[in-house]
Amino acid sequence: MSVLVYAEHDNVSLKIETNKLVHAALGVSSDIIVLVAGSGCVAIAEAAAKISGVSKVILADNAVYEHQLPENIADLVVEVAADYSHVFAAATTTGKNFMPRVAALLDVAQISDIIKVESEDTFVRPIYAGSAIATVQSADTKKIVTVRAASFDAAANEGSASVELLDTVKTSEKSSYISAELTVSARPELTAADVIISGGRGMQNGENFVLLNGIADKLGAAIGASRAAVDAGFVPNDMQVGQTGKIVAPQLYIAVGISGAIQHLAGMKDSKVIVAINKDEEAPIFSVADYGLVGDLFDVLPQLEAAL
Amino acid sequence: MKILVPVKRAVDYNVKVRVKPDNSGVDLNNVKMAINPFCEIAIEEAIRLKEKGVATEVVVVSIGDKACQEQIRTGLALGADRGIHIETNTGVVVDSLQVAKLLQKVVEAEKPDLVILGKQAIDSDNNQTGQMLAALTGMPQGTFASEVVVADGSVNVTREIDGGLQTVKLQLPAVVTTDLRLNEPRYASLPNIMKAKRKPIDVKPVADFGVDMTSKVTVIKVEAPAQRVGGVKVADVAELVQKLKNEAKVIA
Numbered sequence: 237m238s239v240l241v242y243a244e245h246d247n248v249s250l251k252i253e254t255n256k257l258v259h260a261a262l263g264v265s266s267d268i269i270v271l272v273a274g275s276g277c278v279a280i281a282e283a284a285a286k287i288s289g290v291s292k293v294i295l296a297d298n299a300v301y302e303h304q305l306p307e308n309i310a311d312l313v314v315e316v317a318a319d320y321s322h323v324f325a326a327a328t329t330t331g332k333n334f335m336p337r338v339a340a341l342l343d344v345a346q347i348s349d350i351i352k353v354e355s356e357d358t359f360v361r362p363i364y365a366g367s368a369i370a371t372v373q374s375a376d377t378k379k380i381v382t383v384r385a386a387s388f389d390a391a392a393n394e395g396s397a398s399v400e401l402l403d404t405v406k407t408s409e410k411s412s413y414i415s416a417e418l419t420v421s422a423r424p425e426l427t428a429a430d431v432i433i434s435g436g437r438g439m440q441n442g443e444n445f446v447l448l449n450g451i452a453d454k455l456g457a458a459i460g461a462s463r464a465a466v467d468a469g470f471v472p473n474d475m476q477v478g479q480t481g482k483i484v485a486p487q488l489y490i491a492v493g494i495s496g497a498i499q500h501l502a503g504m505k506d507s508k509v510i511v512a513i514n515k516d517e518e519a520p521i522f523s524v525a526d527y528g529l530v531g532d533l534f535d536v537l538p539q540l541e542a543a544l
Numbered sequence: 545m546k547i548l549v550p551v552k553r554a555v556d557y558n559v560k561v562r563v564k565p566d567n568s569g570v571d572l573n574n575v576k577m578a579i580n581p582f583c584e585i586a587i588e589e590a591i592r593l594k595e596k597g598v599a600t601e602v603v604v605v606s607i608g609d610k611a612c613q614e615q616i617r618t619g620l621a622l623g624a625d626r627g628i629h630i631e632t633n634t635g636v637v638v639d640s641l642q643v644a645k646l647l648q649k650v651v652e653a654e655k656p657d658l659v660i661l662g663k664q665a666i667d668s669d670n671n672q673t674g675q676m677l678a679a680l681t682g683m684p685q686g687t688f689a690s691e692v693v694v695a696d697g698s699v700n701v702t703r704e705i706d707g708g709l710q711t712v713k714l715q716l717p718a719v720v721t722t723d724l725r726l727n728e729p730r731y732a733s734l735p736n737i738m739k740a741k742r743k744p745i746d747v748k749p750v751a752d753f754g755v756d757m758t759s760k761v762t763v764i765k766v767e768a769p770a771q772r773v774g775g776v777k778v779a780d781v782a783e784l785v786q787k788l789k790n791e792a793k794v795i796a
Contacts, residue, residue, distance in 0.1 A: 336675035411684035526775035
């Protein structure tokens with residue numbers, strides 16, 4: 237029994253999710269093979285080979301995989317998966333995109349967004365925006381699984397696996413990449429940050445999000461947002477924390493002007509320490525916050541920045 | 545062109561669901577049900593494409609027991625032309641792969657140019673069906689769409705990805721799944737609700753489709769999540785910082 241782990245990367249750097257995937261996969265088997273698919277990815281494959289617990293890295297380096305179009309990636313993964321009992325990918329927008337395609341092509345069900353590995357065929361996953369936790373068992377011959385990276389520790393980088401080149405080229409005529417508009421930020425990525433400060437509808441507008449910058453700088457924090465703030469156009473969608481946005485579990489989560497709807501809590505309630513700053517003392521966020529401060533964020537934020 | 549919109553009857557998004565005491569699932573008795581919010585966005589997008597003259601017919605399909613005809617009617621009241629109900633027995637849970645296989649048969653019969661689904665159902669939180677349907681029908685897919693532009697036998701889909709936005713071009717027929725920011729769904733007006741009652745819904749028993757409905761995935765138990773207990777309220781910023789440093793030790 238061995239697990240194929242699909243490396244999460246952006247052709248520039250290997251993402252920490254990959255280390256977390258490897259850690260999760262070690263719950264199933266000690267034989268872990270990482271697949272790196274992309275373009276100009278030799279350095280990423282070398283980085284993946286250093287993850288502790290990885291026995292081999294397979295590198296499919298070709299221009300057709302540059303944008304990780306699901307039509308191409310799914311066909312590649314289906315072919316490579318022939319030798320493995322399990323395929324694990326991160327429950328990121330990349331993994332969510334191609335993995336169900338892999339599952340359907342293999343005619344097996346997919347287990348989405350697991351938070352725990354019970355055994356080789358039994359996994360734990362949240363449903364109903366985290367209001368319930370289901371333990372599910374798969375009788376399929378191959379287990380196709382996406383992993384909630386925030387729920388697993390990262391495997392260390394002390395390994396030395398070999399890298400094997402794979403020259404399989406899978407390309408679909410039916411889809412093509414046009415363009416991308418990426419958010420540029422010097423701050424840590426939301427899903428990897430140890431500290432996150434998020435703003436909600438209480439921020440009132442996009443300009444006021446600058447009030448979070450100074451605090452984020454001092455704490456080395458990433459800046460997130462609630463769906464209300466995103467829907468109101470204050471900030472871009474890729475900052476959204478919640479059931480339909482990113483799921484995070486930092487050491488410290490500071491929720492500013494966020495009421496704490498079920499949908500938002502689903503994305504951050506596994507944070508180690510939660511701080512809520514809200515002027516409404518009845519806000520549901522206070523029922524999950526370790527430390528709550530009732531006050532106007534426009535008074536509190538400058539004070540907090542000064543105090544750090 | 546024809547657009548097919550699969551919709552799911554799911555628990556209303558405002559409901560705080562409870563786990564059953566025997567840990568067999570969540571208690572949906574007497575709980576308010578509605579169209580899954582992402583499916584509502586899918587219907588809205590299809591209707592807008594019809595209003596722009598891009599689409600000529602919008603067909604809504606739902607799989608489930610008799611009650612899901614309510615959600616098909618809602619789709620019809622919003623502007624869809626006709627409905628297809630694939631009827632299961634009450635209490636039957638259909639997994640994503642089975643839904644995708646049933647929809648594959650509908651696609652083969654209806655030959656839509658575009659299938660628009662929600663990106664995920666807010667009950668199972670799977671985020672699988674659209675991708676699986678695309679795989680089974682050999683169609684390209686545009687998931688997590690925040691913009692859909694149809695032109696000359698193809699569709700450009702702007703997708704919400706972790707680092708920002710990505711635009712892909714897909715040859716029709718294609719599968720698109722909706723993200724929240726694709727559009728803001730309209731409300732059905734009373735006259736449209738009345739008119740929807742006369743629109744046809746074709747009811748077909750699930751047995752007619754020849755899809756194996758035995759799921760390979762068994763739910764062993766469903767539990768309530770560990771409850772976080774609310775902590776303390778602090779009086780001011782100084783106390784907050786002091787506690788974060790000395791008590792929680794999460795800042796230096």
